Amino acid sequence: MKRTTGRLANDAWESLLTAHAVMMKELAAADVWQDVSMREYDVLYTLSKCPEPIRARELTRHVLLSQPALSRMVDRLVERGLVARSTDPTDGRGVRLSLTEAGRDQQRRVGGRHAVDVARLVGDRLDNQELRQLEQLCKKLSSTDQPISIKRGKK
Numbered sequence: 791m792k793r794t795t796g797r798l799a800n801d802a803w804e805s806l807l808t809a810h811a812v813m814m815k816e817l818a819a820a821d822v823w824q825d826v827s828m829r830e831y832d833v834l835y836t837l838s839k840c841p842e843p844i845r846a847r848e849l850t851r852h853v854l855l856s857q858p859a860l861s862r863m864v865d866r867l868v869e870r871g872l873v874a875r876s877t878d879p880t881d882g883r884g885v886r887l888s889l890t891e892a893g894r895d896q897q898r899r900v901g902g903r904h905a906v907d908v909a910r911l912v913g914d915r916l917d918n919q920e921l922r923q924l925e926q927l928c929k930k931l932s933s934t935d936q937p938i939s940i941k942r943g944k945k
Contacts, residue, residue: 816911822903826896829855833863834889834897843876843886872896
């Protein structure tokens with residue numbers, strides 16, 4: 791039976807979402823999340839990849855949280871001494887976010903254990919060629935070089 795491109799795309803999307811859900815459940819069950827939640831770790835990890843403090847809206851682009859939820863989480867991470875706020879030097883009203891030393895240490899501690907779990911979870915299911923192929927496909931899907939609008943106009 792021949793499937794159309796639209797059907798293939800939807801089947802691939804469903805498979806991607808299912809794989810993501812299964813793997814996230816397995817990772818959530820790991821014993822590395824005592825000090826920070828997976829979502830908090832996502833924020834710490836994202837900030838750890840930034841060479842300099844970033845604006846909250848930049849952070850919003852890279853984590854799976856709405857702006858209000860991210861704002862509340864950042865407040866909690868600041869209170870716990872893991873994230874620092876600083877004034878944006880180019881816009882005195884703006885705020886930039888960065889990891890504190892304690893936040894960087896926390897990210898490294900959790901990240902090391904989490905990386906082992908990810909390697910085991912994904913590496914045990916895919917060979918090296920498949921891992922490279924998965925990485926290339928995901929990079930292609932997440933590329934913003936050629937944005938495609940999915941907004942529909944009124945008919």
